[in-house]
Amino acid sequence: MRVLFTTCPGHGHFFPMVPLAWASRAAGHEVMVAAPEGFLPVVIGTGLPGTPSSGPLDRKEIMRPEPTPDRESAVRSAGRGFGRxxxxxxxxxxxxxxxxxxxxxxxxxxxxxxxxxxTAGGVPYAVQSIGLRFRPQLHAAAAAGFADVRRPGLDKIDKIDKIDEVAPPALDLDVCPPEFQLPGLGNGRPMRYVPYNGASALPPALGDPLGAPLVCVTAGSFLARDEGVRRLFVDIVDELGRMRVYVALAMDPDLVPLMGRLLDHVVAAGWLPLDLLLPRCALIVHHGGAGTVMTALTHGVPQLVIPYLMDGFDYADQVARTGVGRSLPATAGRDAVREAVAALLDDDGSAAKAAGVAETIAAGPAPARIVPELESIAQGVAA
Structure with missing residues (x-):
């Protein structure tokens, strides 16, 4: 069987698919990952073969990201970008x-x-979620963004010129535990979320007990490039220095110098593998990215979410609703951050609820158990 994986050029979009791609290769199948040319080094770095779905693209120009504390604007902006x-x-x-x-x-x-x-090539396809389901508003915005670039009636692929004209997926894989999923949007075929955070090593300083709680702080692989977001996280790291905690600052190493002088309570900064780091953490403070939330849920770590983009607002809501942590608006000040961190470190309830969600995730079918279903879909069409 030949399986083609397709992804947008974003770590948080591609990394959740890596375990299923690995499982497919381990079962003896041919696997290829298609992504824009500039993202191929990330693909190849996972040990998977890749091929360009386009030449070099200016992701900033196409996506036109607008970090904002306004939910609707964030959804429209991101959706149109995915369509383009x-x-x-x-x-x-x-x-x-x-x-x-x-x-x-x-x-x-x-x-x-x-x-x-x-659909145009008569090939069955599956969709694998990366966490929460996306709301219909995002899909509508994507359809509009697609139409911004493709000319209806002219730029057709075998009579298809709209996103809404595709056939339904043969399999809808859902890695989100049902108790955390957005209500009213349904559930797909369950598959265990298996964290993959790229090729990185855990710093020696994080291998031994520190004598105080360790708090991970991250704005993900993309958002930290926005100056306003970075200023907020500078304040957060500085405020945590006033508390009896240590900080692991997970971010692009090139951006670390822009954070200013890091105080002694910051014990590690740069690319940090969350899958290895979070079991050592008492709490994570972050932007609401899918991979960050799902990895924290997998390890049962309480979360403080301060959302800025698209689905980050939904993740923040679900973290608060399910009791696995708290959320704050991006406009919250230092005092609110300090109070929320102190409450979560002192609150056994959030830790217990996070541990319960982690148990649900661990009980789900591993990607290797899904591969036979992929085989059946492919064989059914070929028969």
Whole structure:
């Protein structure tokens, strides 16, 4: 069986798919990952083969990210960006489907070109979630962004020129535990969320007991590049220095110098593997990224979420609703952050609820158990 995985050029979008791709290869199947050319080093760094779905793309120009504390604006901005990204990669993906002839395509929910190319090529496809389901408003914004670039009636791929014209997926894989999922949006075929955070090493300083609680602080691989977001997280790290805690600052090493002088309570800074780091942490403070939330849930670590983009607001709401942590608006001041951190470190209730969600995740079917279902889908179409 040949399986083509398609992804937007973002760590948080691609990394959740890596365990299923590995499981498919381990079962003896051919696997290929298609992504824009500039993202291929990340793909290849996972040990998976990759092929470009487009030439170099200016992600900033296409996505036009607008970090904002306003939920609706964030959803519209991100959705249109995903639609424009699909419009730019569709021709390349259609060519890959024609030439490589996959038996099955697997996409993540914000990568819309793969399902169009699969539908046009008569190939079944599956969608694997990266966490919470996306709201219909994001899909509508993506359709509008796609139409910004593709000319209806002219830029067709085998009679398809709209995102809404694709066939439904043959399999809807859901890595989010049902008790954490957004209500009213349904549940797909459960699959265990297996964290993958890229190639990195745990610093020796984090290998031994520190004598005080360790708090991870991160704004993800993308948001920390925004100056306003970075200023907020500088304040958070500084405020934690007034408490009896240590901080592990997980962020792009190139951005660490922009954080200013790091005080003695910061014991590690740079790319840190959350999957290895979080079992050592009493708490994580972050921006609401899917991979960050899901990895924390997997390890039962309480969370303080301060959202800025798109689905970050939904993750913040669900963290607070389920009691696995708290959320604050981006406009919250230092006092509010300090009070929330102190409350979570002193509150056994959040830790117990987070541990309960972790048990649900651990009981779910591993990606290796899903591979036979992928085989059945591919064989059913080929028969």
């Amino acid at each position: 990204m699909a419009a730019h990669t569709l021709d390349g993906l259609a060519g890959i489907v024609r030439s490589w002839k996959p038996d099955l395509l697997v996409s993540e929910p914000t990568e819309h070109a793969g399902p169009i190319a699969a």
